[in-house]
Amino acid sequence: xxxxxxxxxxxxxxxxxxxxxxxxxxxxxxxxxxxxxxxxxxxxxxxxxxxxxxxxxxxxxxxxxxxxxxxxxxxxxxxxxxxxxxxxxxxxxxxxxxxxxxxxxxxxxxxxxxxxxxxxxxxxxxxxxxxxxxxxxxxxxxxxxxxxxxxxxxxxxxxxxxxxxxxxxxxxxxxxxxxxxxxxxxxxxxxxxxxxxxxxxxxxxxxxxxxxxxxxxx
Ligand code: 5RP
Numbered sequence: 563x564x565x566x567x568x569x570x571x572x573x574x575x576x577x578x579x580x581x582x583x584x585x586x587x588x589x590x591x592x593x594x595x596x597x598x599x600x601x602x603x604x605x606x607x608x609x610x611x612x613x614x615x616x617x618x619x620x621x622x623x624x625x626x627x628x629x630x631x632x633x634x635x636x637x638x639x640x641x642x643x644x645x646x647x648x649x650x651x652x653x654x655x656x657x658x659x660x661x662x663x664x665x666x667x668x669x670x671x672x673x674x675x676x677x678x679x680x681x682x683x684x685x686x687x688x689x690x691x692x693x694x695x696x697x698x699x700x701x702x703x704x705x706x707x708x709x710x711x712x713x714x715x716x717x718x719x720x721x722x723x724x725x726x727x728x729x730x731x732x733x734x735x736x737x738x739x740x741x742x743x744x745x746x747x748x749x750x751x752x753x754x755x756x757x758x759x760x761x762x763x764x765x766x767x768x769x770x771x772x773x774x775x776x777x778x779x780x
Contacts, residue, residue, distance in 0.1 A: 566592075568680035568771025569644075573597040575769045575776045579676045581639040582607045585630065587668040588622060589643020590615040590661035593678050597642050598622055612638055614668050615661040616725050632671065641672035645679050645765070646691040646758070650779060652677065652765040653741045657694030657758030660724050666756050669763055677765035681772045688741055692717070692732035694758040699729050701753020708751045709733055712744070728755055 563571070573596035580586055580601065588598060588611045598618065601608070602625035610628035612635060613619035619629045643665055647655040654677060656662050669675045693714070697705045706716040714733035722730055738744055741761035748757040768779040 563771070563773045565680050565682065568773075569593045569596050569678070571776050572678040572680070572769040572771045573600045576642045576676055576678050577601070577604060579640050579642065579674065579767070580604065580608060583609055584639035585609050585635045585637065586611050587638040587641030587643075587672045588613050588618050589641065589665055589668075590618050591644040591659045593644035593680070594618060594642070595621060597678060598625065598627075601625075602627060612668055614643065614664040615659070632667065638668065638672040640674045640676055641668050642676050642678060643669070645677050645683055645760075647685045647688050648677060648679060648683050648765065648768055649685060649688060652768050652779065653688060654760035654765060655688050655691050655693055655758050656760055657696070657730070658691065660694065660719070660722055660730055662694055662758045663696050663724065663726055663756040666760065666763070669760065674767070675763070675765045676767045676769060678769045679771065681770055684770060687737060687739060688759070689736040689738040692734045693736060693738070694719075695731045695733060695748060696724055696726070696728050696755040696757075697731055698753045698755060702729055702731070705751055705753045706731060709748075712747060726755065
C-alpha cells in the first residue's frame with residue numbers, strides 16, 4: 563500500500579465516526595483532504611461543518627458541503643484531522659500546514675477528536691518533526707530567544723502567513739519527553755498564539771493506516 567492509499571483508508575474509516583444530523587469539525591492537510599472527499603459522499607446526512615482552515619473550507623464548499631463559522635454553531639460532535647506525529651498516548655504534533663491555531667480551537671470544542679494518519683506518523687516520542695509555533699509578528703524575535711532558553715532551535719517559516727495573519731516558528735532538535743509541560747511553558751511565552759503540541763487535549767482515537775489495514779488506537 564502506498565502512503566496515499568493508507569491516508570485514503572483512514573479517511574474512509576473515519577466516516578464511521580461521523581454522527582448523523584450534527585456539525586462535523588474538519589481538519590487541514592492531505593489526509594484531511596481525503597476525508598473531505600469521503601464526507602462529500604454522505605453530505606446529506608450531516609448538518610454541516612466547521613473548517614480549521616480557509617483551504618479546507620474551500621474544498622468543503624467545492625463539494626457543496628455547508629461550512630459554518632464556529633460562533634454560529636452550538637457544538638461539534640466530532641473533529642477529524644491528521645497529524646504530523648503521534649505517540650501511542652495520542653499526544654500529537656500538528657501544524658505542518660500552518661493551521662494549528664484553528665485546529666486547536668476546533669479540537670477544544672469537539673466532543674470527540676479522531677486523528678487520521680498513515681503509520682509514518684507514529685513515533686516513540688515527539689519532536690523529530692519540527693514543532694510549529696504560531697507567533698504574533700512583532701514578538702517573533704523575543705519568542706525565538708525564549709524558545710532557545712528552553713532548548714529548542716527556532717526557524718522562521720519563510721514566506722508563510724497563517725490564516726490569522728501571524729508567522730510560524732518551526733522548532734528543531736527537541737526531544738519532547740513531557741509534552742503537556744512543554745505545551746504549557748510555550749503557551750506562557752508572551753506573543754505565542756498557539757503551539758503545535760496537542761497534549762492537554764490529545765486525540766481520543768487514532769486511526770492509523772498500515773500496509774495491513776487500519777489500526778485503531780484509543
Ligand atoms: C496542518 C496539520 C496537518 O494535520 C498535518 O500537517 C498533517 O498533514 P498531512 O495529512 O498532509 O500529512 O496539522 O496544520
